[in-house]
Amino acid sequence: QKEVEQNSGPLSVPEGAIASLNCTYSDRGSQSFFWYRQYSGKSPELIMFIYSNGDKEDGRFTAQLNKASQYVSLLIRDSQPSDSATYLCAVSSSNTGKLIFGQGTTLQVKP
């Protein structure tokens, strides 16, 4: 079993819709959870981080964490074509700061 799993997609949504990206992780001791966005040929860029169960909202983005189900998600409201990218889920479970990444979900937002 992979440590951090994401559906590789592509996930295609129309402009203005809500995009829902999901991630599961295997280590119950995981403490920090991150969503990075990566455009083709560019470096990963932090979108959201969440440490506690529940929802965290920042603008059009909402991260949701459910530690009991070992599940973290990212919702993007009012999706724009500029949101088209690969979204990487990353989990940290140690005091070394080691991040375990999922394989990423490719999101396509169609005008």
Added chain:
Amino acid sequence: DTAVSQTPKYLVTQMGNDKSIKCEQNLGHDTMYWYKQDSKKFLKIMFSYNNKELIINETVPNRFSPKSPDKAHLNLHINSLELGDSAVYFCASSQNRGGNIQYFGAGTRLSVL
């Protein structure tokens, strides 16, 4: 000023050569990392230094040797390059080692011919 900068951006070389990639951060962070992103876009940790001390050393061939002369710099030297080393190598930094946000450099695209 770029927060985490890597040089070179592109590196094309022949099998068997030795090459180095340099990374510098001006964020005042204590911890720096090297990641490898393969052709399938899977991003994997290789090494991490915290204030010049090696704290993460994943299962990486010993042809790869990181060096941190000070906490703002982390270099990666690769000996006897192989075709399978072709990838994008990202440097990152975080405030400290405790699961903090990591900021990535622009990456170095290494092509081994």
